[in-house]
Amino acid sequence: MARWRDGRGSLLIPRGGGGTDITVPLEIATSYRARTRGLLGRDSVDGAILLSPANGVHTFRMRIPIDVAYLDRGLTVLAVRTMRPGRLGLPRLRSRHVLEAAAGAMAEWGVRAGVRVTVESG
Secondary structure (H helix, E strand, C coil), X not given: CCCCCCEEEEEEECCCCCCCCEEEEEXXXXXXXXXXXXXXXXXXXXXXXXXXXXXXXXXXXXXXXXXXXXXXXXXXXXXXXXXXXXXXXXXXCCCCEEEEEECCHHHHHCCCCCCECEEEEC
């Protein structure tokens, strides 16, 4: 498993039926400070943000509802939830990483339980 640093990258999501992967702009948050800040105080999300390591999130002080995908250490999606502001998400035991995006984005991209995504940094 790659070790990432705070910065930008791309999230690659396989398209069902063998088509070209969907590429989504990705913000990578691996430091304690970047993970803690996450999407707090933002009015929108450009693509997605990866929190690593992480196994749970909250939406206190958030302004927008978000989709949250819990990923295992192999980047396979364990579950996807939509969370309104002011909520506490329960930690997922096997989760090692969390993806956050604007509400509705994960369904649009095809991110659902069982899908294995790829992260490219830089």
